[in-house]
Amino acid sequence: MSAPSTTPRSAVANSVWPRLEPLLPQIAKPIQYVGGELGAVVKDWDTAAVRWALMYPDAYEVGLPNQGVQILYEVLNEQPDVLAERTYAVWPDLERLMRTHQVPQFTIDAHRPVRDFDVFGISFATELGYTNLLTAIDLAGIPLLAADRSDADPVVVAGGHAAFNPEPIAAFVDAAVLGDGEEAVLEITTIVREWKAEGSPGGRDELLLRLARTESVYVPRFYDVDYLPDGRIQRVVPNRPDVPFRVHKRTTMDLDAWPYPKKPLVPLAETVHERYAVEIFRGCTRGCRFCQAGMITRPVRERSITTVGQMVREGLEFSGFHEVGLLSLSSADHSEIGDMCSGLAQQYEGTNVSLSLPSTRVDAFNIDLAQELARNGRRTGLTFAPEGGSERIRKVINKMVSKEDLIRTVVTAYTNGWRQVKLYFMCGLPTETDEDVLEIAAMAHEVIRAGRAATGSRDIRCTVSIGGFVPKPHTPFQWAAMARPEVIDNRLRLLKQAVNADRSLGRAIGFRYHDGEPSLIEGLLSRGDRRVSAVIRRVWENGGRFDGWSEHFSYQRWVEAAAEVLPDFGVDLDWYTTRERDELEVLPWDHLDSGLDKDWLWQDWQDALGEYEQDDCRWTPCFDCGVCPAMDTEIQIGPTGRKLLPLTPVNGLRVPSDAKQ
Amino acid sequence: MAYSQGFTPHPKISYASAAPTGVASEAEYLEIGLRESVDPAALRAALDAALSPGLDVLDAVVATGGSLVDRIEAAHWRIELPEVDPDVLRAAVAAFTAAGEVFVERMTKQGRRTFDARAAVIDINVIMSDETPSEAVAVPCAILELVVRQVTPAVRPDDVLSGLRVVADLEPPVSPRVTRLAQGMLTAQGAIADPLDAGRDGAVIGGR
Ligand code: B12
Numbered sequence A: 001m002s003a004p005s006t007t008p009r010s011a012v013a014n015s016v017w018p019r020l021e022p023l024l025p026q027i028a029k030p031i032q033y034v035g036g037e038l039g040a041v042v043k044d045w046d047t048a049a050v051r052w053a054l055m056y057p058d059a060y061e062v063g064l065p066n067q068g069v070q071i072l073y074e075v076l077n078e079q080p081d082v083l084a085e086r087t088y089a090v091w092p093d094l095e096r097l098m099r100t101h102q103v104p105q106f107t108i109d110a111h112r113p114v115r116d117f118d119v120f121g122i123s124f125a126t127e128l129g130y131t132n133l134l135t136a137i138d139l140a141g142i143p144l145l146a147a148d149r150s151d152a153d154p155v156v157v158a159g160g161h162a163a164f165n166p167e168p169i170a171a172f173v174d175a176a177v178l179g180d181g182e183e184a185v186l187e188i189t190t191i192v193r194e195w196k197a198e199g200s201p202g203g204r205d206e207l208l209l210r211l212a213r214t215e216s217v218y219v220p221r222f223y224d225v226d227y228l229p230d231g232r233i234q235r236v237v238p239n240r241p242d243v244p245f246r247v248h249k250r251t252t253m254d255l256d257a258w259p260y261p262k263k264p265l266v267p268l269a270e271t272v273h274e275r276y277a278v279e280i281f282r283g284c285t286r287g288c289r290f291c292q293a294g295m296i297t298r299p300v301r302e303r304s305i306t307t308v309g310q311m312v313r314e315g316l317e318f319s320g321f322h323e324v325g326l327l328s329l330s331s332a333d334h335s336e337i338g339d340m341c342s343g344l345a346q347q348y349e350g351t352n353v354s355l356s357l358p359s360t361r362v363d364a365f366n367i368d369l370a371q372e373l374a375r376n377g378r379r380t381g382l383t384f385a386p387e388g389g390s391e392r393i394r395k396v397i398n399k400m401v402s403k404e405d406l407i408r409t410v411v412t413a414y415t416n417g418w419r420q421v422k423l424y425f426m427c428g429l430p431t432e433t434d435e436d437v438l439e440i441a442a443m444a445h446e447v448i449r450a451g452r453a454a455t456g457s458r459d460i461r462c463t464v465s466i467g468g469f470v471p472k473p474h475t476p477f478q479w480a481a482m483a484r485p486e487v488i489d490n491r492l493r494l495l496k497q498a499v500n501a502d503r504s505l506g507r508a509i510g511f512r513y514h515d516g517e518p519s520l521i522e523g524l525l526s527r528g529d530r531r532v533s534a535v536i537r538r539v540w541e542n543g544g545r546f547d548g549w550s551e552h553f554s555y556q557r558w559v560e561a562a563a564e565v566l567p568d569f570g571v572d573l574d575w576y577t578t579r580e581r582d583e584l585e586v587l588p589w590d591h592l593d594s595g596l597d598k599d600w601l602w603q604d605w606q607d608a609l610g611e612y613e614q615d616d617c618r619w620t621p622c623f624d625c626g627v628c629p630a631m632d633t634e635i636q637i638g639p640t641g642r643k644l645l646p647l648t649p650v651n652g653l654r655v656p657s658d659a660k661q
Numbered sequence B: 001m002a003y004s005q006g007f008t009p010h011p012k013i014s015y016a017s018a019a020p021t022g023v024a025s026e027a028e029y030l031e032i033g034l035r036e037s038v039d040p041a042a043l044r045a046a047l048d049a050a051l052s053p054g055l056d057v058l059d060a061v062v063a064t065g066g067s068l069v070d071r072i073e074a075a076h077w078r079i080e081l082p083e084v085d086p087d088v089l090r091a092a093v094a095a096f097t098a099a100g101e102v103f104v105e106r107m108t109k110q111g112r113r114t115f116d117a118r119a120a121v122i123d124i125n126v127i128m129s130d131e132t133p134s135e136a137v138a139v140p141c142a143i144l145e146l147v148v149r150q151v152t153p154a155v156r157p158d159d160v161l162s163g164l165r166v167v168a169d170l171e172p173p174v175s176p177r178v179t180r181l182a183q184g185m186l187t188a189q190g191a192i193a194d195p196l197d198a199g200r201d202g203a204v205i206g207g208r
């Protein structure tokens, strides 16, 4: 038998693989630590001038599909002298063994120790990854506190949405980047490359200073925070000359020039999403007042229909995925969403390729879109997010959806063959009363009643899903008080009773909610300041891991840790969460510039309390939120008027030319 | 790739006696259904390119009548036992071979089961090896080779190791390294024949 030669794992000098491999049979799902996925890249260590380890601080199954990391991984690896590898959070079973056998945090690409890299970049979509950051740093053998690190340690950089207030992790990270990463990572790379080429003058301190001077990399150690006797912040000021007073967010303009990921990673183990996701635009100016993502990613920048078409074609060809996710903060708002969906549906008719729109606003959804999405016979779930139960509360949060619109749209979905829709709401919003929440029950009842009438069938269902509201930095609700967990839990109990008050309708309605407790901790972490790092550390030392997972999250552990460490600072958990801030309070993130004008945000907060709505600047005149002039950016939207052309189907086998490097 | 019919179509793929998790293998076999005929060599190359390093597709043949499962009667395993004295292992193997039945326990999907690990073992030998095992380590290492008949419930290498524990208290200090070397039809001589041989050149193609 003449078998083709096998491709052994390339011998990597600094690989921990020989020590890791014997541990793998002893743990759950070892495949997640093996690496070598289609799309993965392994480069030569010695010839790389700058080496990045990129982390999504959650398990492989959640982290691998993450777009942010995939994009940065590809952008960096396209540079000939740059090497980027990925690492994810290891589960406690492996963590235990790694500690016993002294295996450090490793990348899954070439199983290199994270500490060997120049830069360790972590992507925070949510604050719930903070304890996992500590595990990774500690397993890597990097000192937990940034202040204790030496020139032998990588520069630990946080990015992603949560990095817009990195103060709670300021003690653990060396730097943070606000906003889009495509250009930021290249700029950081250039600085590191030059500094290394010069022989690393001035050591770590000099490198961090050079990064800080860009005005778009925040280096917490160069800023001092002073507090007032009552615990509020007095001021945050640079403690070095030529370090900027404010650090500005990055915005990638012209998304057509950045068509990433081109080579999506194809996971080896099961993951939360197995699809090729294409961002069809960034930013959102709908102005939902609770939505940090919408506020911090302004202005809207669309990717053109033709670039999306090309990315889908090449991405599917490369990866073999059968699902395409058209991603954005509100996908139906793309100026050419109709043509895009019908064009793609036509191109892939008769194949196994299905389309999904993960974030779809209820008022923009229409029959055509529903039809296009169902064209291949597959009906992926539909989620509508009215967010607030009553018309009044929807004015407060600026989610301009009328009950009539909602019912009409959901009924459209039912008559087009959907049997099940999901309605998403929040509980604990500013000014919310029991009545606002109880209206959710009335709405759900009406949805089922109207759906039954329109379809003549009793076989329709809706799921009411409720999340706890968490006030976020850089939003008009950054001053708001959170509701106490008891208040939220009581409202949810009343709501459940109201839903089931009508037995017939209630049976068709599923009810899913998170209790108020985890939200309170998210609230602590999202609006926390540097003092909160002591809480995070204590929780981690007491075993806190994987806080995004309800089976691992322990409210008790957080409450206890807060009670242990915060009183020394004269504050407590309530002070950070259920306390309303006043206009003049210095907020922990005031020196971090998202472009939004603080006066405008305050005005929008007052408008919220006055139940006054705000339009969308895409379709109405600019309302001076401040972002475009501050960041020198502009709205970039279509329509381009172009259409997607039919595809000539590619048949036969395909050997990805550069699948392996 | 061909897909099953239905609401959520699945690719047509089936594995024949896949190796347990955490076990190396040089001989795994699977059957896939395709929408159209392709050149097996090109298929092999395409699949191989899509898999990670270390997962290598060595060969592909067109399926002839009969399922793959029917062509897998036995598997040949090698078990490396670092820090185990070969003489101790030899004694344990002798006790195992001498026993008529060796009952072991394992958790299966159906719960805890007790079954005989002896009868399915056709051949069990401690082999002499001058070379050091996989990753060169300077500790003594005993090596066991096994040929096990495919039965239900499957008798796996860890079951045989459990059997050695039962008959001779053999307790490997570090986790054994297990590799499947081959699987296929049992020849009259007790050797294992490649299950793909039936589909290779000269064999009748199609006929379904
Ligand atoms: C797909 C998705 C998911 C998926 C997949 C998550 C994944 N593995 O990536 C799933 C369903 C699992 C999910 C879950 C959750 N999600 Co989600 N999700 C999204 C969604 C729709 C897209 C995310 C995305 O891919 N964006 C595009 C990428 C390119 O952007 P990015 O990751 O931010 O990366 C860019 C920059 O931030 C930066 N960057 C990122 N990392 C780094 C690192 C460094 C070092 C640097 C320099 C730069 C940098 O560069 C990148 C390129 O420019 C967004 C909405 C949206 N459109 O953003 C919500 C969103 C991110 N999710 C959100 C939330 C709240 C959650 C959950 C906490 C929900 C929950 N309560 O359970 C969980 C948390 C999951 C977890 N444990 O991490 C919120 C974030 C909250 C906020 N900041 O206001 C968002 C914004 C939705 C919203 N409007 O509320 N989510």
Ligand code: SF4
Pocket: A285, A298, A299, A300, A617, A618, A622, A623, A624, A625, A626, A627, A628, A629, A635
């Ligand atoms: S500055 Fe004006 S145009 Fe730009 S995002 Fe704000 S409101 Fe819209």
